[in-house]
Amino acid sequence: MKAHLMHRDRDFDLKAKLPRNADDLVQDLELDTLFRAMAGEDKFLFEVAKVAILASVGxxxxxxxxxxxxxxxxxxxxxxxxxxxxxxxxxxxxxxxxxxxxxxxxxxxxxxxxxxxxxxxxxxxxxxxxxxxxxxxxxxxxxxxxxxxxxxxxxxxxxxxxxxxxxxxxxxFRDGILLSATLGDGNKAKSYILRNPSAEKRSWLQRLFGPKEEAYIFQLDPRDDAGARALSELRDRGLNIAANAVAQSAExxxxxxxxxxxxxxxxxxxxxxxxxxxAKGEPIAFPVPVDAGERRHHFEGLYDVCLSLSMEKRVVGNDVDAVGKVLTIVTGANTGGKSTFLRSFGLAQLMMQCGMFAPAVSFSANLCDGVFTHYKREEDSSMTSGKFDEELSRMSRIADVLAGNSLVLFNESFAATNDREGSEIAKMIVDVLLKKGIKMVFVTHLYAFAHAYVDGKSDDLMFLRAEREPDGTRTFKLVEAEPLRTSFGQDLYQAVFQDGPRKNAAA
The missing domain is CATH 1.20.120 (Four Helix Bundle (Hemerythrin (Met), subunit A))
Structure with a gap:
């Protein structure tokens, strides 16, 4: 029998090889939060969730x-x-x-x-x-x-x-076993065959009134260990084929x-x-997948499922109609929800491709051969070079395995150097990927990089910007708008050095 609950014509492979960038996906998209929500305390459920989601890209x-x-x-x-x-x-x-x-x-x-x-x-x-x-x-x-x-x-x-x-x-074999054998060279037994005892039994009437059966009986002396071993070996020879068959059936x-x-x-x-x-009132929807050759992302109320799982309140969702768009550049105010949006984008894509529901009111996207993330990294002891060199090395590894229908998510990439150099490198890389038709979402504070695409804007480009109210309030909503020269860093300064002390004093 076959289960075939995951594939129409084959078994689910729990030992399937994960993508080379699986660790980056887990880290950047915070997938462990999703796996734990699916598994609870069950390690087996955790492993199944991990393999099903990561190995289903494609x-x-x-x-x-x-x-x-x-x-x-x-x-x-x-x-x-x-x-x-x-x-x-x-x-x-x-x-x-x-x-x-x-x-x-x-x-x-x-x-x-x-x-x-x-x-x-x-x-x-x-x-x-x-x-x-x-x-x-x-x-x-x-x-x-x-x-x-x-x-x-x-x-x-x-x-x-x-x-x-x-x-x-x-x-x-509560009544013993019945087996037959033939004599071979040197009068040694061979061709052991286990017989069905029930087929050889006679009814009590036959035993009482029928002809007497001739039988040869011998008894072992209780101290005859060698004879007991020989008899046991004889029994095992008769049972060998049956034992293997039953064991294989159980397995x-x-x-x-x-x-x-x-x-x-x-x-x-x-x-x-x-x-x-x-239980939180969050919406879910079954995605509509479209052909990998298309460039489509259309969704309503898309939210970061991992953020939602880690907080009590509901998460703000976003609406985007990016049909035919190859590059989406996301800019705007600091702490405005840009990275959260990017993560929601990648999570929904992975959830769709493994057959799950999506964290949205509605969601439709083209299939991808691979999903890749290039996020900024904090410097730590594991780095063998500077942050900028490490960013370039990771980009090189991604480029080695990129396929034509891949999705690449950039989060403040190449910002470890100055704005001019970072913008030049980012644009060179993005231009090459654009020529290959590889879909990208790029969250950035590099104004020179983002503005370079404003002047030559084409139908396959989209600009999104994190909303900011005139008083500095973040709505955590993204709107279709071109980048501004400022990311409103003064809001952070005010929150830390002005609002903060006043609030502490009031407390």
């Missing part, structure tokens, strides 16, 4: 829509999905209470006994899964879950389960349960995240 639209439909089913039937997940977990955990790992390197009799015990527990768990599928199939509409539930119903039918239970009882079912657990874990994480956002 997913195609059919896969995204396939997962979206499955997630909608999960939202409509969250209690059922959690019951299914708990049943899978209980079945896997039950393996540990039945003696631990299979005795793959032990004697055939030990392998067989242990495997039969494991299979009995697994079949009980599968029976519970089938009962859930029977009771709830009509409530699910996605291809992923209707296929899974129908598979459970068909492959775990009542007659099949009864046959399995009967065979497992037989495999305990096959366990493999299915582990895969089902991993694929369900993604949706459980999504439900956990949604529960927290809805």
């Amino acid at each position: 997913s195609d639209a059919p896969t995204i829509l396939y997962r979206q439909e499955a997630l909608k089913d999960c939202i409509e039937n969250s209690g059922v999905i959690r019951d299914v997940y708990d049943t899978v977990m209980a079945t896997i955990e039950g393996r540990r209470t039945r003696g631990g790992l299979l005795y793959l390197g032990s004697y055939p009799s030990g392998i067989l006994n242990h495997s039969v015990e494991l299979l009995e527990g697994q079949m009980e768990g599968l029976q519970n899964l089938r009962a859930l599928a029977d009771a709830n199939l009509s409530r699910f509409h996605s291809e992923a879950f209707t296929t899974l539930f129908n598979t459970l119903k068909e492959e775990l039918a009542g007659d099949f389960m009864k046959d399995v239970a009967r065979h497992l009882q037989q495999m305990k 096959h079912i366990l493999s299915f349960l582990h895969m089902l657990r991993a694929e369900l874990a993604f949706y459980i994480g999504c439900l956990n995240l949604r529960q927290r956002l809805v």
Whole structure:
């Protein structure tokens, strides 16, 4: 059996290779906050969330829509999905209470006994899964879950389960084993075959009134250790094939349960995240992905989901219509929400591409082959050169792996040097990427860089500016507007050196 809840035609790979820039994405977009919200204290859910989100960059639209439909089913039937997940977990955990790992390197009799015990527990768990599928199939509409539930119903039918239970009882060999062999060279036994004892048994009437069977019986002396070992070896030779077959069956079912657990874990994480956002009154929407060859970002009420998760109040959302735009330059007042907007942009893109909902009232974007971040870094002991050299080195590493349909998010890049030099370098890099058609969002205080694109503005460029009220109040909203010469640093000066002391004095 296959779960196929994440892909229509293949399993979810929990060991999938993450992008080379995965650590930068986690750091710059604060993805650990998102993973923790999905996982709670569960380390396994955390790992599934991390792999599903980071390794899904480059997913195609059919896969995204396939997962979206499955997630909608999960939202409509969250209690059922959690019951299914708990049943899978209980079945896997039950393996540990039945003696631990299979005795793959032990004697055939030990392998067989242990495997039969494991299979009995697994079949009980599968029976519970089938009962859930029977009771709830009509409530699910996605291809992923209707296929899974129908598979459970068909492959775990009542007659099949009864046959399995009967065979497992037989495999305990409470009445001893019956096997046959032929004589080989030197009168040594070979071609051991385990026989079905029930097929050889006679009814009590046949035993009472029928012809007597000839049999040769021998008994071991209680002190005959060598004979006991020989008899045990003879038994194990007969059980060897059956023991391996039963052990492989137990491992096959366990493999299915582990895969089902991993694929369900993604949706459980999504439900956990949604529960927290809805409790705050934050909107969520299922994104509309468009072809990677287009350049489209259109959204309403887009907010930084990680910021929302870390504070009690709701977060301000932004509306942008960037259809056909390759470069978006974001300028404006300090602490006006520019970096928060940039982070919300990247988070929503990653969430869309793994099949999740987006933190917005509505969201539509073109698919990307890769998502890259180039954020300013604070100088620390791990740096082997200056901040500016480190920025250039990171940009070089990004350039090595950039594909034509990538998204690059710049946050105050190349500001570690003076405005003129930083602006020149930023423009040279952006011009090259523009020629390649690589989509960019660039948050900057480099006026010379931003203004250079005002004079030659084209249809594929957009300018956004963080709003500032005349009295200096930040709305944390971005509006479509060209850059100003000032970023209102005096507001910060006033807040620190004038407003601050007055407030302290009043307190």
